[in-house]
Amino acid sequence: MIIFPTRRKLLSYAAAGCLALGIQTSARAADDIVIGASMPLTGAFGFAGIPLNLGIQDYLKIANDAGGIGGRKIKYVSEDTAYAVDKSIAAFNRITASEKVSLYYGDSTGFAKTINAELSRRDSILMAGTSFATELNDPKNFPYQFIPGPDYSQMIGILLEYIAKTTPGAKIALVNSDTEFGRDPIAATEKRAAELGLKIVGKIATPPTSVDVSTEVLKLRRADPDYTIFHGYVLAPLPEFMTQMKQLGLKSKFMGTFWSMDNSIWANSAAVADGYMGVMPYRYYFDTEGTSPTLDKIRQLRPEYQTIYYTQGFLTAMLMIEAAKRTLDAKKDLTASNMKASLNSIKDFDTGGIIGVPISISGNTIPVGRVYQYDGANKTMKPVSDWIKIAK
Amino acid sequence: MRISSAHETYAQAESFLDTNVQRVMLLLLFAGLVVFPFLADQYWIYLACLVAIHIVGTTGLNILTGYTGLISVGQAAFMSVGAYTVAILEIHVGTPFIFNLIAAGVVAAGVGAIFGVPSLRVKGLYLAIATIAASFILHFLYTNGPSILGGTQGLSMPPARLFGYDFVRPFQLYWLFVPLTALSVFAAANLFRTRIGRAFIAIRDRDISAEVLGIPLLKYKLLSFALSSFYAGVAGGMWAYFFRVVTPESFPLIYSIFFLAAVIVGGMGTILGGILGAIFMTVIPELLKLLVSYMTFIPDATAQLSPIRTIVFGLLIVMFLLFEPQGLAETWRRIRRFFHLWPFKK
Numbered sequence: 196m197i198i199f200p201t202r203r204k205l206l207s208y209a210a211a212g213c214l215a216l217g218i219q220t221s222a223r224a225a226d227d228i229v230i231g232a233s234m235p236l237t238g239a240f241g242f243a244g245i246p247l248n249l250g251i252q253d254y255l256k257i258a259n260d261a262g263g264i265g266g267r268k269i270k271y272v273s274e275d276t277a278y279a280v281d282k283s284i285a286a287f288n289r290i291t292a293s294e295k296v297s298l299y300y301g302d303s304t305g306f307a308k309t310i311n312a313e314l315s316r317r318d319s320i321l322m323a324g325t326s327f328a329t330e331l332n333d334p335k336n337f338p339y340q341f342i343p344g345p346d347y348s349q350m351i352g353i354l355l356e357y358i359a360k361t362t363p364g365a366k367i368a369l370v371n372s373d374t375e376f377g378r379d380p381i382a383a384t385e386k387r388a389a390e391l392g393l394k395i396v397g398k399i400a401t402p403p404t405s406v407d408v409s410t411e412v413l414k415l416r417r418a419d420p421d422y423t424i425f426h427g428y429v430l431a432p433l434p435e436f437m438t439q440m441k442q443l444g445l446k447s448k449f450m451g452t453f454w455s456m457d458n459s460i461w462a463n464s465a466a467v468a469d470g471y472m473g474v475m476p477y478r479y480y481f482d483t484e485g486t487s488p489t490l491d492k493i494r495q496l497r498p499e500y501q502t503i504y505y506t507q508g509f510l511t512a513m514l515m516i517e518a519a520k521r522t523l524d525a526k527k528d529l530t531a532s533n534m535k536a537s538l539n540s541i542k543d544f545d546t547g548g549i550i551g552v553p554i555s556i557s558g559n560t561i562p563v564g565r566v567y568q569y570d571g572a573n574k575t576m577k578p579v580s581d582w583i584k585i586a587k
Numbered sequence: 588m589r590i591s592s593a594h595e596t597y598a599q600a601e602s603f604l605d606t607n608v609q610r611v612m613l614l615l616l617f618a619g620l621v622v623f624p625f626l627a628d629q630y631w632i633y634l635a636c637l638v639a640i641h642i643v644g645t646t647g648l649n650i651l652t653g654y655t656g657l658i659s660v661g662q663a664a665f666m667s668v669g670a671y672t673v674a675i676l677e678i679h680v681g682t683p684f685i686f687n688l689i690a691a692g693v694v695a696a697g698v699g700a701i702f703g704v705p706s707l708r709v710k711g712l713y714l715a716i717a718t719i720a721a722s723f724i725l726h727f728l729y730t731n732g733p734s735i736l737g738g739t740q741g742l743s744m745p746p747a748r749l750f751g752y753d754f755v756r757p758f759q760l761y762w763l764f765v766p767l768t769a770l771s772v773f774a775a776a777n778l779f780r781t782r783i784g785r786a787f788i789a790i791r792d793r794d795i796s797a798e799v800l801g802i803p804l805l806k807y808k809l810l811s812f813a814l815s816s817f818y819a820g821v822a823g824g825m826w827a828y829f830f831r832v833v834t835p836e837s838f839p840l841i842y843s844i845f846f847l848a849a850v851i852v853g854g855m856g857t858i859l860g861g862i863l864g865a866i867f868m869t870v871i872p873e874l875l876k877l878l879v880s881y882m883t884f885i886p887d888a889t890a891q892l893s894p895i896r897t898i899v900f901g902l903l904i905v906m907f908l909l910f911e912p913q914g915l916a917e918t919w920r921r922i923r924r925f926f927h928l929w930p931f932k933k
Contacts, residue, residue, distance in 0.1 A: 236893040248890050274876060275893035280830065280837070281637060285873060288757070289630035308743065309832045316755065330740060373730065375739040375834055 238277035250508025344476035348383035368397035368420035377427020469571025487548020641865035647818025653855035656791030661721035663842035669823025691824030699816020729835035741834025854914025863915035
């Protein structure tokens, strides 16, 4: 016979468990350099949070195996936030209350904006994260943050450079999700397109994961663009747009930005995605062109395919450690202002092939990227442009 | 041993607390709240502030759903009205934060009363769906409305300020939020000792009978919506001062579900239930997170166990609904009853 505990017993066990959790200890070597992270391991952004977390861990393992920073080990403390700003701030408070954190990885634009005043007040933590928001590319208002790649406006700027070169005077339609993320680059896109002699023939905003896009497709049919640039989505509704536009006989080419550029997300709709292009600041896991010792190391460490989100985490950790290393090498304290100055001293830095050209970080971003195109037959992204650097 | 609380005078009958034990307990609670920020680290103070905000929001929803029987899934939307009101006043007018919070409540109350109009014709799930409209309409307004609302980027606002002193960190805001929350809870508890509160309860128990008894449904249903939204507006204003960035995405629909869950888990129709529900919904996920972080014997426990933690939280809510359908408030009452006779009870 199964004996169920009584309700009172269950509740008392729960209370005892909660009390036991109140007692907290933390073990840390005194001179460890700590990287904290509010990481979206669950929730809407969990698909990216898990590989991002892994990428950071892997780079830090490599760095620690190589002796850390000047003999000091690097400790990584992350917490799940479920992609909610209040939980991200809670994680930040908990981690910084128990550890002397020097570097931090944030999980969203909302978190980056909310925590910014606290970062400025502390002047002890340099932060990067998942956000490529244009708003963060402002060293005056976001002095202790950086973006490990181009911001969203710069990403579209790279696409526009490519379009202007391959199809001068092309007609472009913008399809953006009706969110802060989606609307981010619209104004900058319009301005840059005008400068490059490109015509914006349509602007459409949809809910981020809308399914029925037939009305929008009819608008695009009237506009008949040469290129349709999507931004503010991961996958849906891009396949729906592309399928319906192709069915209507439109010849438009389709483009996207970072979050909709991972190889794996298109695997189940390879036929629809064939020819889809987009901007990518990093080399893909399977890129073998040229020499890329860091990618070789990643492939050795992880024989299975790693997403671009993994690469973002890996590179972010690399840049954070480089900033801390340069600061300590200059015999300076690990303050946010010192580390940011060290980060900005990075010139023609070799990422070991993660980015195909040497990089410089003069502001808050790395304004470089490349246009890749999806090959539906081989289910891989292939480069169709050289690396494009644009003005910051 | 206390076996009853006989009232010998009208003053005793009207007193807020029945016994000296209750008064002592309340004093101890206040003393604990005063000492807490000096003993706890920033993380726990942050959580305490968040709990304070959620208690105000949950108490507001409890007035509407728990006491008046009108289900609303618009609480987060009404909070957003308060948050935007505070942000705009703080950025463009520079009025004192107390005024801003009251204004946040008043504006939210007005908006809430408008969205409460369907309650005159529909109730139950139909009303819940009608209140969802508030989320969508207000989100659209914030995104596409006048530039003063900041568009998709929202508004970044300066901190609360009193006599030239900025309230920036959780430790500082704690001293604003906790008294404000205590005042809100006290006011709500008193509400149900008044004619208005009794009318709400009558409407919840049987609205047709209430109308027969002479309670105008139009007036009291809208009043309930307005009061509930006032609380939501104040909670939203506190939220704005706490995070200092208000965007259209700060108050998603799921946040309204959070408040509804807090009311149900805590115990509908009890002030204590709202408080306990808000604490449960805010603190338990964090405690589960702590539990995971202590599992150092599992490699990379944070990444491996996070999805399981989410499931456990969901199961905990289901367990409470199964084992304690009247909410945490009933558990508390049972504990109190046990101690009424302790140590003489067998």
